[in-house]
Amino acid sequence: MGTIIGEAITEGIITKNPFAGYEPERPERQQKYLTRKELNKLMTTPLVTSKQYLIRDLFLFSCYTGIPYCDMFKLTDGDVSVAEDNVVWIKTFREKTGMDYEIPLLELPLLILERYRGTASGGRLLPMYPNGELxxxxxxxxxxxxxxxxLTWHCGRHTYATEITLSQGVPIETVSRMxxxxxxxxTQIYAKITNDKIDEDMKMLEKRIAGKFKFAI
Structure with missing residues (x-):
């Protein structure tokens, strides 16, 4: 666009850039992650069918691990290991990029794995539906x-990055690896610092510096 306008000015067709100073209106970005309040509502709201409960649990597994659909679909017992401190890990690689990743499992995804153990075919850990159906x-x-x-499936990955890890103080380097x-x-595409996180950080800062600075009156 800039080149065309420049040529038009050079040829004398116009005398100045008609768009100078114009800033197009940018559409408001949609929030792609669930807040703590929304997560709690998702976990506690009664649903209608057993299929909805299953899909809710599968989605929550993604929210609390950050694992996308294609990688959840292929998870097997071979991707799960137990460390010496009894922490259960998922250790495998991204189907999309081939990058290795390692995730220590929190209590909720462990409960979901146990709930659906043995219900998926082909030795898989979870009984997944096609992505469109989900x-x-x-x-x-x-x-x-x-x-x-x-609400879409990919919202789970954003929720893990923003609400489950970064907002709880997990360094972005660690989140990137997981x-x-x-x-x-x-990783920064997924990372959004919430107002709750800012509030918590400032309260912690206030406690740390309390009494360390004197204001002369």
């Missing part, structure tokens, strides 16, 4: 929970 049912679940915005990213810049 997203269609998530739309219904979001409506039942009273969420005003769209997400299987090769560059920190990729």
């Amino acid at each position: 997203n269609r049912e998530l739309k219904n679940i979001a409506r039942i929970c009273g969420f005003a915005r769209r 997400l299987g990213h090769s560059q920190i810049s990729t």
Whole structure:
């Protein structure tokens, strides 16, 4: 666009850039992660069918591990290991990039794995539906929970990066490794600092510096 306008000015067709000073209106970015309040509502709201409960649990597994659909689909017992301190890990690689990733499992994903143990075919850990079917049912679940915005499967990965890890003080380098990213810049796309996190950090800062500075009156 700039080149065309420059040529038009050079040829005398116009005398100045008609778009000088114009800033196009940018659409408001949609929040792609669930807040703590929304996560709690998702976990406690009664659903209608057993299929919805299963899909909700699968989605929560993604929210608390950051594992995307294609990698959850292929998880097997061989991807799970127990460390000397009894922490259960998922250690495998990203289907999309081939990058290795290692994730220590929190209590909720461990409960979900136990709940559906032995129900998936082919030695897989979880009984997954096709991605399109999951997203269609998530739309219904979001409506039942009273969420005003769209809920998609990929929202789980954003929730893990933002609400489950970064907002709880996990360094972005660690989050990047657990997400299987090769560059920190990729992780920053997922990372959003919430107002709750800012509030908590400032309260901690206030406690640390209390009494350390004197104000002369």
